Amino acid sequence: MSDAAINGLAGAGGGIIAQLITYPLQTVNTRQQTERDLKKEKRKPGAIEQMCQVIQNEGWERLYGGLTPSLVGTAASQGVYYYFYQIFRNKAEVSALERSKMGIGDGSVGMLSSLVVAALSGCVNVLLTNPIWVVVTRMQTHRKTSKKSQPDQILSTDPDEAIVAAAEPPPFGTCYVVKEVYDEGGFLGFWRGVFPTLIMVSNPSMQFMLYETMLNKLKKRRALNKKNNNGVTALEIFLLGALAKLGATVVTYPLLVVKSRLQAKQVTTGDKRHHYKGTLDAIIKMIRYEGFYGFYKGMSTKIVQSVLAAAVLFMVKEELVKGVRFLLTNKVKSKPNLT
Template sequence: MASEVFSYESLVHAVSGAVGSVTAMTVFFPLDTARLRLQVDENRKAKSTPSILAEIVKEEGLLAPYRGWFPVICSLCCSNFVYFYCFHCLKASWQKGKQSTPRTDLITGIAAGIVNVLVTTPLWVVNTRLKLQGSNFRNADIRPTNYSGTLDAFVQIIRDEGVGALWNGTFPSLLLVLNPAIQFMIYEGLKRQLRKGLSSLEVFLIGAVAKAVATTVTYPLQTIQSVLRVDEYIYVRYGVLGLFKGLEAKLLQTVLTAALMFLLYEKIAACTFRAMGLNSNHYKKH
């Protein structure tokens, strides 16, 4: 077990996943801004991704769609590093060189997701607050904040709301481990079906399909999670359909981001293994 946990292969997968996700999120970050506004600010008249982005730029400035980019990127980097590292450590440990199956991929993804949630939820609570700070809200229930940065946000939240507030939304987050677990199960399954030698386009497309399915299935939990991170006393008021607010923006952002992330992850990992002179056979099994 120790050899799988402290291995260069797990580290390469973790770094590749983190770099790929950070790059992809940076490219499509404005779409995530639109998604978050649609989820938590239900009184906006703009209901589509292009219209809400145009409204944000008009009212808050050209750079407003990138508000909160740095804390989000830092959190995403940490989160994906932890997830990819745990996923590949557990997979290598449990498989013992055997061919993986959809069932083992799903279980491994859930276990890695639980570790990731417990470790990184405070970072996501803070970056959600920072991302929304300074926004023009139509929803009067959202309390304005005045954080000078990530550290100040941590200090103010702990002082005013208690340490437990840093784990607001942990329950839906734990349920949301199904999202990356389903995503990785579908992605790894499609890779096995298509065999080796995938083109860049094929990697991009199977990454997109995997994320589209995972996002649609788990989106109501993501809406609840976003609302709880902003204010634990705000609840969804519009029934079942209210749980799917912002799905269009989320699908557009998350599918494109995941597809690009998987493409970059595969390329970076493969190049790194070649540069390190490591045997690529074990890599291909993943």
């Protein structure tokens, strides 16, 4: 098995575990980002309070709305990202070694090269998996309404045969959302928000650049202190992943809010301030009607969720890579030598 495939599968496994642990926070955060209230309230409920409100008003299952496509998306995104990241990383390492032979550099991949590698991997990932995240965002922001709150529905247009019944909300599963997105925007509707998402490639790029820089420095320091020992523990990987994600999230959060607004169900009637035609239109309307505060809605929740998820992902991914390599090495050693 190639190193790229090992990293891809390990990344997918780590992403799924991180997603399962932090998904309720992600649902609450997406709802916070897509709130269209134009007046800043004196007090906003915190993440835990909002989770309790969702449970009380809509049930436990709404905290996990869109979990199935989200797990598929996480596995696909992490698998695609790590697979292409390793491929591009290998090419960068070969290029760095060739330059070192020419007297340029020390043969290691620098920060700029790491940034480019992460950015290219992120772009491939975004273009391939954006449709999944459009569906997930719709399902996370869907609010379950009770039967009592639904308006009466006339089942016949004939006044003599008019039958009035309580309107039932439609079944809001993955297939329903896929149809809804297609009916609204056709095939290209599944790539709503792709432009800010592509710009947001800088988030994982910065994240991995910070992570690998800190990891390499830690390994070098450990190698100097203890001969032939540059190992890093799972806890240290966890902390490094958390620090890297924290720095990247603070810088790119406004783009994440714009992306969520575009991918959520658009209000086509009523207040035009709630309807966004595209990325630039969303940015202008948010600045005009909500101020810069609108770009940072739910940021505290996102920091907790993303930092925890990234830390778990890095820790699990590194342990899975070590485990798979260990198993493959032992398997090779156990094969009898027939020569």
